[in-house]
Amino acid sequence: MDRRSFLGFSPLALLAPVQALAQEKSKLKITSVRLVQARPRRPLPTFKPAAGSWSTGGVEVANPMSVYPEYKPMRSLFQPDPGKIGGFTVEIATDKGIKGYGQGGPAGGAIVEGHLVKLLLNEDPFNIERLWDILWRSTMSYGRMGAVVHAISGVDLALWDLVGIATGMPVYKLLGGETKPGGRIPAYCTGNDIEQHIEFGYKRLKLAIPHGPADGREGMKKNVELVKRARAALGPDGDIMLDCWMAWTERYTVEMAEMFEPYRVYWMEECLQPHDYAGFGRLNAAIKSTRIVTGEHEYTRYGFRYLLEHKAAQIWQPDIHWCGGLTELRRIGALAAAFDIPVIPHGGGSRDCVHWIAATTNSPWAELFMPAPGGPPAVYKQYEEDNQLTRGPEGIYTRPSDKPGFGWDLVVS
Numbered sequence: 001m002d003r004r005s006f007l008g009f010s011p012l013a014l015l016a017p018v019q020a021l022a023q024e025k026s027k028l029k030i031t032s033v034r035l036v037q038a039r040p041r042r043p044l045p046t047f048k049p050a051a052g053s054w055s056t057g058g059v060e061v062a063n064p065m066s067v068y069p070e071y072k073p074m075r076s077l078f079q080p081d082p083g084k085i086g087g088f089t090v091e092i093a094t095d096k097g098i099k100g101y102g103q104g105g106p107a108g109g110a111i112v113e114g115h116l117v118k119l120l121l122n123e124d125p126f127n128i129e130r131l132w133d134i135l136w137r138s139t140m141s142y143g144r145m146g147a148v149v150h151a152i153s154g155v156d157l158a159l160w161d162l163v164g165i166a167t168g169m170p171v172y173k174l175l176g177g178e179t180k181p182g183g184r185i186p187a188y189c190t191g192n193d194i195e196q197h198i199e200f201g202y203k204r205l206k207l208a209i210p211h212g213p214a215d216g217r218e219g220m221k222k223n224v225e226l227v228k229r230a231r232a233a234l235g236p237d238g239d240i241m242l243d244c245w246m247a248w249t250e251r252y253t254v255e256m257a258e259m260f261e262p263y264r265v266y267w268m269e270e271c272l273q274p275h276d277y278a279g280f281g282r283l284n285a286a287i288k289s290t291r292i293v294t295g296e297h298e299y300t301r302y303g304f305r306y307l308l309e310h311k312a313a314q315i316w317q318p319d320i321h322w323c324g325g326l327t328e329l330r331r332i333g334a335l336a337a338a339f340d341i342p343v344i345p346h347g348g349g350s351r352d353c354v355h356w357i358a359a360t361t362n363s364p365w366a367e368l369f370m371p372a373p374g375g376p377p378a379v380y381k382q383y384e385e386d387n388q389l390t391r392g393p394e395g396i397y398t399r400p401s402d403k404p405g406f407g408w409d410l411v412v413s
């Protein structure tokens with residue numbers, strides 16, 4: 001545009017997108033909220049994993065129940081049976097036929113159906129901040145953590161998806177646009193199929209630690225052997241992180257950090273039970289060879305404020321489906337940014353959370369999970385396509401969908 005054209009350009013034209021949003025907002029009204037069964041329109045091909053493949057459902061992983069021998073071998077022995085108290089998908093529809101979908105955490109679906117629906121009907125879905133506050137205040141007497149916040153999370157995500165679809169914009173653009181060079185987000189892979197992940201191209205690996213205090217010195221040695229194997233396979237430059245899943249004690253954590261020191265561990269995650277803010281603070285002050293991180297099982301900005309007050313973690317790890325949804329994740333991220341704390345969400349490579357990472361300057365990485373080894377090439381090709389993966393100096397990169405909303409491609413029933 002030359003100078004003459006610029007001077008003749010009407011400033012009102014710049015307001016057109018804002019006016020369009022305002023008009024769309026005034027036209028929509030929530031007419032239904034329901035739980036649905038949703039599956040990918042193009043599911044990954046089924047296959048039998050290779051013998052010895054790692055899975056958190058079928059192998060031992062250190063956990064809070066490891067102190068009880070009858071529950072120690074695998075998580076499925078103490079977690080709810082499949083389909084009993086799982087996560088959920090909620091559909092929010094409007095009078096103009098526009099729908100949004102959100103996923104929430106375990107046991108939240110019953111709260112959506114039994115309470116939150118009546119607070120959402122006939123409301124304007126663009127009033128996301130108002131609706132979040134209504135849901136929060138109305139459940140405060142019996143909520144604030146756990147299943148209630150899981151419920152709020154799913155509803156909030158459905159509203160963001162709906163608004164993105166109504167405006168024709170991907171959610172990351174609603175949040176302010178891309179913040180990463182080339183729009184690519186460096187990713188790390190969680191799981192103990194180490195060789196598969198490295199061969200695929202990952203240069204950052206997170207290992208699920210199998211043993212805790214109940215396993216004594218022999219368990220400590222086996223933990224070290226796992227990390228040693230990963231470092232040998234990855235080489236000197238890649239990053240290794242450890243998921244300790246609420247299983248350790250302070251003393252055990254200090255000793256393990258000393259034993260891991262030769263292998264340059266980038267972080268140790270959720271070593272203690274999540275409410276032990278003071279304990280995390282002491283670990284963070286005492287351990288210098290790695291980073292102490294946590295937050296996967298923390299709820300809302302109020303929980304993360306406790307982490308901040310106790311100087312409990314060098315990196316925060318909220319889960320978008322559990323912490324209060326995208327609206328609350330934005331607040332958590334802003335609180336962290338004020339203190340120069342990176343936020344690397346649990347499960348952040350999911351097709352909704354990756355929008356927030358893309359638009360957030362203090363969120364540097366996304367967490368991804370690979371299909372088990374042993375499948376046909378089509379499985380891993382589709383995994384690349386679904387997650388929009390590319391390769392570069394930091395290994396594997398992902399990015400959000402450019403379709404409106406979160407870009408779900410679901411079959412709903």
